[in-house]
Amino acid sequence: MTRSKRRTRRLLQVAGAGAAVLMALSACSSSDDSSSAAAGSSAGSSSSPKLSGAVTVFAAASLQESFTTLGKEFEKQHPGTKVSFNFGGSDTLAASITGGAPADVFAAASAKTMATVTDKNDAVGTPATFVRNQLAIATLPGNPDKISSLKDLTESGLKVVLCDKTVPCGAAAQKALDASRLKLTPASYEQDVKSALTKVELKEADAAVVYQTDVKAAGDKVEGVNFPESAGAVNDYPITLLKNAPNAAAAKAFIALVQSAEGRRVLTEAGFLKP
Structure with missing residues (x-):
């Protein structure tokens, strides 16, 4: 074999090896991209579901202005939701709830009226005092x-x-x-x-x-x-998720808003006292 033919053969061998390396690197990159996409898809599917639907809140009449404001804020934060309120005397609202009226949240103007609901096991967990009133x-x-x-x-x-x-x-x-x-x-x-x-x-x-x-x-x-x-004669105001809440997920989120810094700001500006 002549020197020229040997040189050509060596160059072809080097080129082939280089192509093999490039193909391997490309395969690894493709695999990594697929893994990343799969991980991203998995992460997206595990995130909390988007809130939607109606939330019905039974609340003491004295909460009308502040809760109406918070209801609008909730709908703004969660497009696709609608907060409906039933304001009235806490005793009447409690009687309606224990009588089977569909509602997601109950906010009472006293622990005594809240007890009407908890004593019938119509509340989830222990009601939390979120404000006081004088x-x-x-x-x-x-x-x-x-x-x-x-x-x-x-x-x-x-x-x-x-x-x-x-x-x-x-x-x-x-x-x-x-x-x-x-x-x-x-x-x-x-x-x-x-x-x-x-x-x-x-x-x-x-x-x-x-x-x-x-x-x-x-x-x-x-x-x-x-x-x-x-x-x-200061009254504590408790709030609770109701046991048969039709929209429990959104109800929990509304209660969280009431107890948040934004909720405290709105309630304090309305004249309520901190718990």
Whole structure:
């Protein structure tokens, strides 16, 4: 074999070896890419599912403004969801839940009304207190009757309304009156705090014992008067996931929002106290 032929043969051998190496590297790269894609697909499938559907929240009437705000925020954070509220007296809501009304979340204005639900095993786990609320007197704008204390509400000729004693705001008002040894016969007992407040807003009553949050929400429609006895009748507000919640996943997420920093901000701005 001539020197020229030997050189050509050696070059072909080197080229073949190089091609083999390139093919091996290409195979490894393809394998790695496939593995990465498979891993990515696996990770995506294991992430939490997207929330959707309706969430029904039964909540104390005093939570109306703040929960409505949080409901809109929840829908914004989770497109495809819809939060529906049933606001009212906590005792009435609790009775509806134990009677089988479909709901996902219950937020009550007292531990006593929440116990109506937990005693029937209609709640999941232990309800968590997320805020507290304190009483105040709502008077007509400008406070024409010069009401400055709880005792002033007992003056003859003054038309005062209270929440029913079975409702948390009514029970708290009665506790404050008993502690002060005061007797008050109201013009009417209302089924929830918003109904009591409305009587003053419509000038159908001279004053009402409501929550500080309700006075704040009413703006210039009423004037608020704080009284020291209210410090001994502060209500804790518990919230819970309900056992037969139709949309438990979204319900848990709504409760998490209520308890989050954003939820605390909205509730604090509404006048609620930290738990």
